[in-house]
Amino acid sequence: MLKSKKPYYIFVSGGVISALGKGVTAASISLLLKKHGYKVCPIKCENNLNWDFGTINPIEHGDPFLCADGLEGDMDLGNYERFLDQEVGFANFMTMGQLYLDVIKKERSMKYNGEDVEPIPHIVNEIIERFDQAYQKTKADFLVVELGGTVGEYENNNGLYYEAARILGLKQKVANIHVTYVPVPPHIGEPKTKPAQFGIKHLMTMGIFPNFLIVRSEIPIDDRRKYKFALKFHIPKEHIISNENLDDVHRVPIHLHSQKLDKKILEYFDLPSKPKIDISEWKKFVSIRTNKSLKKVKISIVGKYFGTGDSNLFDSYYALIEALKHGAVANNISIDFKFINSEKNENEIEKLLVDTDGVVVPIGWGARGVPGKIKAIKFARENNIPYLGLCYGMQLACIEFARNVAQITDADTEEINPNSKNLIIHSIPFDQKYQVIKGDGTSMRLGTFECKLKPNSVVSKIYVKAKFYEKKLSDGSLVVKERHRHRFEFNNDYRELLESKGLVLSGVSLDNFFVEFIELPKDKHRFFVGTQGHPEYRSTPNKPHPLFVEFINVSLNFNSEK
Numbered sequence: 001m002l003k004s005k006k007p008y009y010i011f012v013s014g015g016v017i018s019a020l021g022k023g024v025t026a027a028s029i030s031l032l033l034k035k036h037g038y039k040v041c042p043i044k045c046e047n048n049l050n051w052d053f054g055t056i057n058p059i060e061h062g063d064p065f066l067c068a069d070g071l072e073g074d075m076d077l078g079n080y081e082r083f084l085d086q087e088v089g090f091a092n093f094m095t096m097g098q099l100y101l102d103v104i105k106k107e108r109s110m111k112y113n114g115e116d117v118e119p120i121p122h123i124v125n126e127i128i129e130r131f132d133q134a135y136q137k138t139k140a141d142f143l144v145v146e147l148g149g150t151v152g153e154y155e156n157n158n159g160l161y162y163e164a165a166r167i168l169g170l171k172q173k174v175a176n177i178h179v180t181y182v183p184v185p186p187h188i189g190e191p192k193t194k195p196a197q198f199g200i201k202h203l204m205t206m207g208i209f210p211n212f213l214i215v216r217s218e219i220p221i222d223d224r225r226k227y228k229f230a231l232k233f234h235i236p237k238e239h240i241i242s243n244e245n246l247d248d249v250h251r252v253p254i255h256l257h258s259q260k261l262d263k264k265i266l267e268y269f270d271l272p273s274k275p276k277i278d279i280s281e282w283k284k285f286v287s288i289r290t291n292k293s294l295k296k297v298k299i300s301i302v303g304k305y306f307g308t309g310d311s312n313l314f315d316s317y318y319a320l321i322e323a324l325k326h327g328a329v330a331n332n333i334s335i336d337f338k339f340i341n342s343e344k345n346e347n348e349i350e351k352l353l354v355d356t357d358g359v360v361v362p363i364g365w366g367a368r369g370v371p372g373k374i375k376a377i378k379f380a381r382e383n384n385i386p387y388l389g390l391c392y393g394m395q396l397a398c399i400e401f402a403r404n405v406a407q408i409t410d411a412d413t414e415e416i417n418p419n420s421k422n423l424i425i426h427s428i429p430f431d432q433k434y435q436v437i438k439g440d441g442t443s444m445r446l447g448t449f450e451c452k453l454k455p456n457s458v459v460s461k462i463y464v465k466a467k468f469y470e471k472k473l474s475d476g477s478l479v480v481k482e483r484h485r486h487r488f489e490f491n492n493d494y495r496e497l498l499e500s501k502g503l504v505l506s507g508v509s510l511d512n513f514f515v516e517f518i519e520l521p522k523d524k525h526r527f528f529v530g531t532q533g534h535p536e537y538r539s540t541p542n543k544p545h546p547l548f549v550e551f552i553n554v555s556l557n558f559n560s561e562k
Helices: 022-035 075-084 096-108 119-138 160-170 192-207 225-234 251-259 261-268 280-289 315-330 344-354 370-382 392-404 458-466 492-500 548-559
Strands: 008-014 040-046 093-095 144-145 174-184 212-217 240-242 297-301 334-343 360-361 387-390 423-426 443-453 476-486 505-508 517-519 528-531
Touching: 008 160, 008 392, 022 075, 022 144, 022 174, 022 261, 040 075, 040 119, 075 315, 093 096, 096 119, 096 334, 119 144, 119 160, 144 212, 160 174, 192 212, 212 225, 212 261, 225 240, 225 261, 225 492, 251 261, 251 280, 251 458, 280 315, 297 315, 297 370, 297 548, 315 334, 315 548, 334 344, 334 370, 344 370, 360 370, 370 387, 370 392, 387 392, 387 548, 392 423, 392 458, 392 492, 392 517, 392 528, 423 528, 423 548, 443 517, 458 476, 458 505, 458 528, 458 548, 492 505, 492 517, 528 548
Parallel strands: 008 144, 008 174, 040 093, 040 144, 174 212, 212 240, 297 334, 297 360, 360 387, 387 528
Antiparallel strands: 443 476, 443 505, 505 517, 517 528
16 A cells, blocks of 8 residues: 555546446456555446435436445446445445535535535535545545546536546546447448547547547457547557457456556556456456356346336346356356346246246335235245345245235235235334434435344354354354345234244344344245345355355255256
8 A cells, every 4th residue: 555645546437328337447447456456445426416326216227236334326336346345335426416415505504605606616626525535534545436427418417527537637647547439330340439539529628638548349449440549639559448348347357457457557657566466366257157158047036127118127136136146156157047027927927937946036115016026935935946035025025924824814014005904014113223314204224234143044054154244142143244225124013923834033133123034944945035134235256145155056956956
């Protein structure tokens, strides 16, 4: 780590089209710099006026990434955690909504001494202050700042982030890395640079002159195109990096490293680099993950956030899909995913699950699609198919068990049917010790909470095997931590009844107030586990979450027994 009293800034911008992979690029650069021994703090700057991403439909903007400190952030924060194997949170994320709200609060409190409060300089100053706060918290050598959106887009909110970058560039040396797109029109058959040139020109009108160019395209960028960019924009040719389409985003840091981008960045800042960095474990992970010849297991995800118009969108469950893939790599196999829309396919759920090796019911909100999910849970339970319920998937597993095993026919959740006489899942009075308020009096448990696992339970053995726990108590129970993001809780009035019918409440909060894990014993079901937490957000390539590792392992064994 450097002894500098201020960080080095790397600003990653994007041009031509959205979804170019700025987040993966920023995460890859961060990973490589970390391998050189530097401390890195990635930051995502979002244009939305939303305060966070917790209120955005996941079909609209993908799976909100749940951080350890309770932030519901953009998907790119998940890339940061998975690539860097380090936690991120509020210090690593800002939205225009947050910035405007904070500035207005300061104005209402007379913090500006009667000045006119305007986007420039006040919002820009707030952005720079956020950068400094992130540095003060992390003492990172590098702040790798991803500037959300696309340069020159219609809303132009991101212009304030660029202005902050420009101002910092006047005070110290910064690296501006621009990710652009060079299409290869099929009717021409050669790469065309004009769209990228327009984007770079617009970037320059904002006072940002790119020092490095990362070129996304269908094919590798050739020397002719590099020459064009270098000639027109005075970017050193060796600073123009090809980032053509790859079969897996986890190849990106390897690909950028092969072009010595990490060393070129350190040379640009006149900083030392290691002669060779060790990314062998990363390469091993990618090798297994992309091996098409491995044995496959068929995993069905039964949810409702798949459809968008006439298209299917899987980013709604991105963290879950990644965690399952981590579990597959740990078992040296691959996954054949089956995405089942619990709303549209409600009447054929059982038929669609006949050939599956494992069933996951993930997070969800509201009544839409619930009958289909409950059908899937019932089918998995009755047919001894490995089942993993996450958050809503745990709650609905409790309701299905209550209805069909305990014969409480009107068992339900307050979220769907508040008038039911048997609310297995219900709301609790607000307690700031557990919850936060998310607008209009809606309370949620957000962030990391501790849980005590019952000794010798299915989940306890899984956590013990992986040494994935915080501590062991004198009675033999384990204390584990998981992230939470939900509104409703298991109703303690039904603990004794459901346990008497065979449901194991295998994890509870340390004060015994919340039910956090449920399961069926091994002699009743090969793998039937539900958790109120979100283990998918903790899983990384280097540290796959043990629940997913074991779920995939049991699914593999189930496949072999067929």
